Amino acid sequence: MFYVDHFQSPIGTIYLVAENGTLSNVFLTEDSFQDWETKVENTQAETPLTVEVKKQLDAYFNQKRKSFDLPITYKGTAFQMNVWKALRTIPFGETWSYLDVAKAIGNEKAVRAIGQANRRNPLPIIVPCHRVIGKNQRLVGYAGNHVDKKAYLLELEGAAYKL
Incomplete structure (x- = not known):
């Protein structure tokens, strides 16, 4: 199950995707998010993790955070x-x-x-x-x-x- 949320930032809307208790995707453009979204089913909204991601992103954009402490998963070669x-x-x-x-x-x-x-x-x-x-x-x-x-x-x- 994918949980999708978004964050309004100074560089535009940032789309967040959590799955299995980890942050798995961040999309900086609506186009890239929509391309991903058409390939998956069962997206839902805010979770405690996405709330934490937004909190840390807010601190980063307000120059109060220099790194992120989040459970992440990425898939690639x-x-x-x-x-x-x-x-x-x-x-x-x-x-x-x-x-x-x-x-x-x-x-x-x-x-x-x-x-x-x-x-x-x-x-x-x-x-x-x-x-x-x-x-x-x-x-x-x-x-x-x-x-x-x-x-x-x-x-x-x-x-x-x-x-």
């Missing part, structure tokens, strides 16, 4: 899960290049694959893929074509980047 685990080690307010992430997982040749794993991150913000930027410190894709959301999150955290 072994490579993707390794990348997502590395993303969780990027400190608040810092950025890494795709090469930095590749080095962190011990596969320097996987830079392009890192980008694809970032793109498929089911828990953006919670698993901070927004902290990954180009090696020249420039912003590159986020949640499809929503680089403005990435810029907002990095500015919120005080991270340096170039347009």
Whole structure:
């Protein structure tokens, strides 16, 4: 059973999905949420977990929280899960290049694959893929074509980047 809730944030509506007592998906756009929603049945509303997620997101957007303490589950390939685990080690307010992430997982040749794993991150913000930027410190894709959301999150955290 999937439980769906939403959170109104400065970057727009964030859709939250909980299943089996864990947060399994965060969608930053209505389009991506609707694509997911058409593939599942039995969605319901708010749970104690989604209430906690919203509380932590609110604290994050109000600069009172730098990381998240939530039960999460993500599904992906072994490579993707390794990348997502590395993303969780990027400190608040810092950025890494795709090469930095590749080095962190011990596969320097996987830079392009890192980008694809970032793109498929089911828990953006919670698993901070927004902290990954180009090696020249420039912003590159986020949640499809929503680089403005990435810029907002990095500015919120005080991270340096170039347009």
